[in-house]
Amino acid sequence: xxxxxxxxxxxxxxxxxxxxxxxxxxxxxxxxxxxxxxxxxxxxxxxxxxxxxxxxxxxxxxxxxxxxxxxxxxxxxxxxxxxxxxxxxxxxxxxxxxxxxxxxxxxxxxxxxxxxxxxxxxxxxxxxxxxxxxxxxxxxxxxxxxxxxxxxxxxxxxxxxxxxxxxxxxxxxxxxxxxxxxxxxxxxxxxxxxxxxxxxxxxxxxxxxxxxxxxxxxxxxxxxxxxxxxxxxxxxxxxxxxxxxxxxxxxxxxxxxxxxxxxxxxxxxxxxxxxxxxxxxxxxxxxxxxxxxxxxxxxxxxxxxxxxxxxxxxxxxxxxxxxxxxxxxxxxxxxxxxxxxxxxxxxxxxxxxxxxxxxxxxxxxxxxxxxxxxxxxxxxxxxxxxxxxxxxxxxxxxxxxxxxxxxxxxxxxxxxxxxxxxxxxxxxxxxxxxxxxxxxxxxxxxxxxxxxxxxxxxxxxxxxxxxxxxxxxxxxxxxxxxxxxxxxxxxxxxxxxxxxxxxxxxxxxxxxxxxxxxxxxxxxxxxxxxxxxxxxxxxxxxxxxxxxxxxxxxxxxxx
Numbered sequence: 001x002x003x004x005x006x007x008x009x010x011x012x013x014x015x016x017x018x019x020x021x022x023x024x025x026x027x028x029x030x031x032x033x034x035x036x037x038x039x040x041x042x043x044x045x046x047x048x049x050x051x052x053x054x055x056x057x058x059x060x061x062x063x064x065x066x067x068x069x070x071x072x073x074x075x076x077x078x079x080x081x082x083x084x085x086x087x088x089x090x091x092x093x094x095x096x097x098x099x100x101x102x103x104x105x106x107x108x109x110x111x112x113x114x115x116x117x118x119x120x121x122x123x124x125x126x127x128x129x130x131x132x133x134x135x136x137x138x139x140x141x142x143x144x145x146x147x148x149x150x151x152x153x154x155x156x157x158x159x160x161x162x163x164x165x166x167x168x169x170x171x172x173x174x175x176x177x178x179x180x181x182x183x184x185x186x187x188x189x190x191x192x193x194x195x196x197x198x199x200x201x202x203x204x205x206x207x208x209x210x211x212x213x214x215x216x217x218x219x220x221x222x223x224x225x226x227x228x229x230x231x232x233x234x235x236x237x238x239x240x241x242x243x244x245x246x247x248x249x250x251x252x253x254x255x256x257x258x259x260x261x262x263x264x265x266x267x268x269x270x271x272x273x274x275x276x277x278x279x280x281x282x283x284x285x286x287x288x289x290x291x292x293x294x295x296x297x298x299x300x301x302x303x304x305x306x307x308x309x310x311x312x313x314x315x316x317x318x319x320x321x322x323x324x325x326x327x328x329x330x331x332x333x334x335x336x337x338x339x340x341x342x343x344x345x346x347x348x349x350x351x352x353x354x355x356x357x358x359x360x361x362x363x364x365x366x367x368x369x370x371x372x373x374x375x376x377x378x379x380x381x382x383x384x385x386x387x388x389x390x391x392x393x394x395x396x397x398x399x400x401x402x403x404x405x406x407x408x409x410x411x412x413x414x415x416x417x418x419x420x421x422x423x424x425x426x427x428x429x430x431x432x433x434x435x436x437x438x439x440x441x442x443x444x445x446x447x448x449x450x451x452x453x454x455x456x457x458x459x460x461x462x463x464x465x466x467x468x469x470x471x472x473x474x475x476x477x478x479x480x481x482x483x484x485x486x487x488x489x490x491x492x493x494x495x496x497x498x499x500x501x502x503x504x505x506x507x508x509x510x511x512x513x514x515x516x517x518x519x520x521x522x523x524x525x526x527x528x529x530x531x532x533x534x535x536x537x538x539x540x541x542x543x544x545x546x547x548x549x550x551x552x553x554x555x556x557x558x559x
Contacts, residue, residue: 114310371387468556
């Protein structure tokens with residue numbers, strides 16, 4: 001199989017990872033089982049471009065290191081009062097970014113799923129402004145024949161071609177090249193491109209998921225160097241490696257597909273795939289540290305985006321062995337992955353200190369969305385309701401910290417809503433870079449708010465959308481609308497931050513006001529560049545692998 005076909009296959013696998021749990025298992029497996037592992041060459045050393053041998057005299061703009069975890073839940077870090085297994089897995093290194101800088105109590109992901117969220121943070125714009133609304137899924141997997149919903153649901157997903165037929169003549173989806181591209185448009189400006197205007201050396205390590213063809217890869221979108229996986233992910237170690245402990249989700253057909261079909265491989269600047277060295281998160285951190293050393297004498301931007309702790313659940317044996325107090329095997333593997341991620345965050349922070357760079361480096365930490373329900377663990381987003389793919393707080397409220405000792409007071413806490421869209425403007429202004437003037441940028445520079453110079457709110461209103469499922473937060477009011485279900489959920493987050501008291505019947509005027517705001521935002525958005533592949537229910541109050549209760553609430557998620 002050609003490389004692009006393999007990458008497309010992996011993209012769709014991850015795209016339907018949530019929705020497919022509700023689809024006809026045998027049909028999906030029969031479709032995707034035709035994929036085969038690509039050729040993976042042996043490990044090779046990575047040679048990072050070397051910066052100047054000595055630092056230039058005088059002040060220089062701050063380095064920027066953005067660490068983005070994958071599917072890390074709000075309750076998976078101990079800073080938020082939790083930690084995996086009721087605190088059995090502390091995360092001191094991740095916590096230190098918030099403790100030594102600012103923690104955002106209402107930090108929001110760009111979307112409830114990975115690819116649109118990453119599109120938002122890379123561009124500083126709602127992805128619906130440029131049509132990147134759904135996680136990319138190629139035409140090769142268009143026919144999900146026989147798909148059916150969970151018992152009690154009336155959903156019958158449309159097939160890809162039928163969705164394509166829904167698109168009006170002249171829309172971007174009408175062009176086969178646009179559909180097949182399945183990427184952030186090349187006309188969008190990324191934060192890497194903006195920072196390069198100020199002389200930054202830009203590096204990407206880990207997951208990309210914003211396009212894999214020429215013109216849409218990291219090295220085509222502003223990154224000088226890129227090491228990782230262009231599609232959705234990779235194995236952490238080969239399944240039968242002596243140093244790995246695995247946990248599988250037998251109820252999830254996509255999980256069953258991943259184990260025999262997902263490669264253990266990376267690419268460097270578009271090279272053929274080759275094997276990493278050791279456990280994937282360790283390997284990426286090793287290379288991040290090497291890249292810091294290579295660039296210590298010039299401004300750099302590192303986008304460190306490991307696939308941890310996304311499925312497949314694979315822990316390094318040493319981390320698993322360190323948690324004998326956790327008796328549930330799946331939870332122990334998950335906790336061991338969180339432990340490893342935290343340790344590698346600590347190693348990167350230590351490398352900055354070792355090179356004398358930590359005082360003038362803006363370190364940002366977040367997760368691309370809330371914890372995933374398909375891992376079968378109920379507490380990943382506690383105390384919030386919802387999981388990845390839902391716009392309840394558990395799906396979009398993410399750990400969100402910034403540390404910059406030269407500019408941010410240690411121990412700061414910021415209460416008002418901020419989001420991934422703000423990373424673009426914050427990093428650009430810190431670097432002294434000009435913002436694009438030819439388009440709407442939804443994010444704002446957070447520094448004046450964090451430093452107390454601006455007493456207002458960065459955002460009075462924030463929006464999210466995935467097809468017919470939409471949400472607006474205006475001040476403390478939050479409205480979710482599932483048009484397919486003809487259902488809304490209204491909450492006052494000041495009085496009810498965990499969304500337990502639904503107020504739509506008691507506050508009809510608020511419902512109509514907020515629905516009008518959603519319609520106004522829709523008018524500013526463009527049609528999706530490609531149609532949704534499926535529509536399926538995601539339950540709000542229980543993860544996959546557990547019995548559903550009669551009448552239990554769900555949302556309908558489009559992808």
